Amino acid sequence: MIKRRDFLTHAGAAALYSAAADLAARAAPAPAMPGMAPMGPMGSLRPAPGSAPAAAPGGATAALPADFTLHIAPAALEVAPSHFVSTTAYNGTAPGPLLRMREGKPVTVEVFNDTDAAELVHWHGLFLPPEIDGSDEEGTPPIPPGARRRYELTPHPAGTRWYHSHAMAVGDLHRSTYTGQFGFLMVDAGSDPGAYDQELFLALREWEPFYTDQPMDTDDIGMIGPQPERPAVLDTSRPSGLEATSQLFSINDKALGSGEPIRVREGTRVLMHILNAGAIENRTIALPGHEFHVLALDGNPVPTPRAVKVLTLGPGERVDAYVEMSRPGVWILGSTFDPLRRAGLGVVVEYANHHQEARWVAQPGEQWDYTVFGYPAAAAPTRPAPDDTIEMIIENIPSGAGRFDLWTVNGKPYPHEREFVLEQGRRYRVVFRNRTDDSHPVHLHRHRFELVDVNGKPSSGVLKDTVILPVYGRVAVDLLADQPGLSLFHCHIQQHMDFGFKALFRYA
Numbered sequence: 001m002i003k004r005r006d007f008l009t010h011a012g013a014a015a016l017y018s019a020a021a022d023l024a025a026r027a028a029p030a031p032a033m034p035g036m037a038p039m040g041p042m043g044s045l046r047p048a049p050g051s052a053p054a055a056a057p058g059g060a061t062a063a064l065p066a067d068f069t070l071h072i073a074p075a076a077l078e079v080a081p082s083h084f085v086s087t088t089a090y091n092g093t094a095p096g097p098l099l100r101m102r103e104g105k106p107v108t109v110e111v112f113n114d115t116d117a118a119e120l121v122h123w124h125g126l127f128l129p130p131e132i133d134g135s136d137e138e139g140t141p142p143i144p145p146g147a148r149r150r151y152e153l154t155p156h157p158a159g160t161r162w163y164h165s166h167a168m169a170v171g172d173l174h175r176s177t178y179t180g181q182f183g184f185l186m187v188d189a190g191s192d193p194g195a196y197d198q199e200l201f202l203a204l205r206e207w208e209p210f211y212t213d214q215p216m217d218t219d220d221i222g223m224i225g226p227q228p229e230r231p232a233v234l235d236t237s238r239p240s241g242l243e244a245t246s247q248l249f250s251i252n253d254k255a256l257g258s259g260e261p262i263r264v265r266e267g268t269r270v271l272m273h274i275l276n277a278g279a280i281e282n283r284t285i286a287l288p289g290h291e292f293h294v295l296a297l298d299g300n301p302v303p304t305p306r307a308v309k310v311l312t313l314g315p316g317e318r319v320d321a322y323v324e325m326s327r328p329g330v331w332i333l334g335s336t337f338d339p340l341r342r343a344g345l346g347v348v349v350e351y352a353n354h355h356q357e358a359r360w361v362a363q364p365g366e367q368w369d370y371t372v373f374g375y376p377a378a379a380a381p382t383r384p385a386p387d388d389t390i391e392m393i394i395e396n397i398p399s400g401a402g403r404f405d406l407w408t409v410n411g412k413p414y415p416h417e418r419e420f421v422l423e424q425g426r427r428y429r430v431v432f433r434n435r436t437d438d439s440h441p442v443h444l445h446r447h448r449f450e451l452v453d454v455n456g457k458p459s460s461g462v463l464k465d466t467v468i469l470p471v472y473g474r475v476a477v478d479l480l481a482d483q484p485g486l487s488l489f490h491c492h493i494q495q496h497m498d499f500g501f502k503a504l505f506r507y508a
Helices: 011-025 338-342 492-499
Strands: 068-080 081-092 099-102 108-114 121-124 148-153 160-163 182-188 200-208 210-212 243-244 248-251 262-264 269-276 281-285 294-297 299-307 310-313 320-323 330-335 346-351 386-399 406-410 420-422 427-434 440-444 449-454 466-468 474-480 487-491 500-506
Touching: 068 248, 121 148, 160 269, 160 320, 182 200, 182 269, 210 440, 243 492, 248 330, 269 310, 294 310, 310 320, 330 338, 466 474, 487 492
Parallel strands: 068 108, 099 182, 200 269, 262 346, 386 427, 420 500
Antiparallel strands: 068 081, 108 148, 121 160, 160 182, 200 248, 210 243, 269 320, 281 310, 281 330, 294 299, 294 320, 330 346, 386 406, 427 474, 440 466, 440 487, 449 474, 487 500
């Protein structure tokens, strides 16, 4: 059986990796600072002074200019020198424009669909009514080809959120999260102390995905641990279906060495908002010689900010962390998995007055652990007992969807009708049992939940909207039912969601 780490080192990818490594070594200086708001293609969009108020529910002010405007349209991105990727993006860039909003202040976003397919925009991490949350399953109307739609949002809660396509791909690698349709959405609370000198927005991406019949399994890197849900006997009687993979990667829209370096000065503090905007796998990254001082996960402040050497993010997850610039030189911020980094998943970090070859140092033995950011056991506040428990067993049927695997929750794929029904105001303990050899970043729309247990390790106070279920692992979370209406639950790996791994939570 060929694993992805072997597959990526085959001769077919060697030329691309070699070229990316050469480019990284000779990254030339330039005046721009990629990822800094509001510079570069991230182009921060803020409501202009004196801009029109949000439209009233009845549309009385619908003729007034929107606070933000997004155009969904074909785009050609030069991810590597003379290597253009044909995709679909917001306003011609990937990431799309940074949308910066104030918590609780209503805004309008006008979205133009300049493509030939219906589209949906999901406002990931916001508490919004289901009819505008951006999910067809919840009842959000899609935007027809050539049409436009104005969304009226009251952004909440504060923190790093993001927006992306929520169309179904169903095997089409030119749709939904396989495309460049993603962007950062910052909800400011007005209480940011501003204890940093630079602010960066960095999205991890893969490009030009394709299907392979070789097993893919780099998603366990950075989260090796116990496997309490591993079946005593594994079913190897049926071949696995096709899996999506890629050989071209980037941070924002540039492969390692292709764009401008991030320029820093010794003694400064750089705040990084990092997003896994990919559709395929979890990623683990590091900045050798430095540590990430983690402040928030999925935009939610952690009870115990802590310095770590690596970050692991599943598709949909965000990490806010600052880095103290105390090791002058030229470094690579990128994937800890050599083939991915050489294929573009990285960016050069260059200190002022340093122009030597970019340096990478391996990070052996460093593992990601959500629970270290929770309350210490002795200081953990008393947690209300759950009113009820919901068990969700995740399994897959190899080749159960024809060319692809079929993914099931409690023995069946989507839909689940009225299987998961919540009562407003009640607290639920949701236990995820992952009985597959994939790590799954699972996301619940319109809510956030508290981590209670990860593979037998207790946790308290860590709030998220997306969490990785480790290979054959078990994760328990507490969910307060405080957002009435339909709420979609799904794996944020596009292929898994497309082929069964989703369910609707309903309110009684």
